[in-house]
Amino acid sequence: MLYSQNRSEQRTFLSNAWLKYKNNEILNPIETQLAEIIKLHPEYQNLILKTNSEYFPEEGKTNPFLHINLHLALREQLSINQPKNIKAIFDSVLSKIGDSHKVEHIMMECIAEVIHTAQINNQELNFIQYNNCLKAIFKEFK
Numbered sequence: 001m002l003y004s005q006n007r008s009e010q011r012t013f014l015s016n017a018w019l020k021y022k023n024n025e026i027l028n029p030i031e032t033q034l035a036e037i038i039k040l041h042p043e044y045q046n047l048i049l050k051t052n053s054e055y056f057p058e059e060g061k062t063n064p065f066l067h068i069n070l071h072l073a074l075r076e077q078l079s080i081n082q083p084k085n086i087k088a089i090f091d092s093v094l095s096k097i098g099d100s101h102k103v104e105h106i107m108m109e110c111i112a113e114v115i116h117t118a119q120i121n122n123q124e125l126n127f128i129q130y131n132n133c134l135k136a137i138f139k140e141f142k
Contacts, residue, residue, distance in 0.1 A: 008051065008052075010065070010069075011048070011051040011065050012051055014034055014048055014065055014068060014069070015048050015049055015051050016031075017030075017031035017034040017035055017038075018034070018035060018038050018045065018048055018049070019049070020035075021035035021038070021039075030072075033072060033075065034068065034072065037068050037071045037072060037075075038068060040071075040101055041064070041067070041068065043064075044064035044067065044068065047064045048064050048065060048068070066112075067108075070108040070111050070112060071104055071108065073111060074104055074107055074108055074111060075104075078090055083127065083130065083131055083134070085134075086107075086134060088138075089107070089134050089135075089137060089138045090103055090107060092138055092141060092142065093106060093107070093137060093138070093141040096141045097141070106137060107134065107137060109133075110130055110133035110134055110137065111130070113129070113133060114126055114127075114129050114130045114133070117129065
């Protein structure tokens with residue numbers, strides 16, 4: 001159910017993965033990845049149990065569900081090196097910063113920016129914009 005377009009189903013899946021982890025239950029590979037990401041974010045560990053909560057950026061609230069899923073999306077992209085050279089960009093920034101979690105946060109900003117732009121313009125994701133953002137990160141940390 002991870003890839004559901006239904007927000008409630010998506011949030012429930014994430015929340016259940018965390019509960020299974022906390023209860024030492026057997027996790028499938030995606031649940032394991034989610035649990036690993038959630039462990040890095042103690043500030044979200046209780047929030048993701050509240051699947052009906054609302055998070056509005058204009059009120060200074062970070063959506064923990066979105067944040068965790070952005071980590072997951074980036075990790076998937078890195079695992080298949082798509083878009084092309086994303087792994088090289090990640091490794092280059094990592095060599096300068098030395099903290100993979102911080103590097104993920106830097107690169108996730110590109111994903112979030114592209115999603116936000118697509119939403120406000122009611123358009124498809126702009127992969128050229130995404131690649132340009134990644135290239136800018138690479139240049140910044142070169």
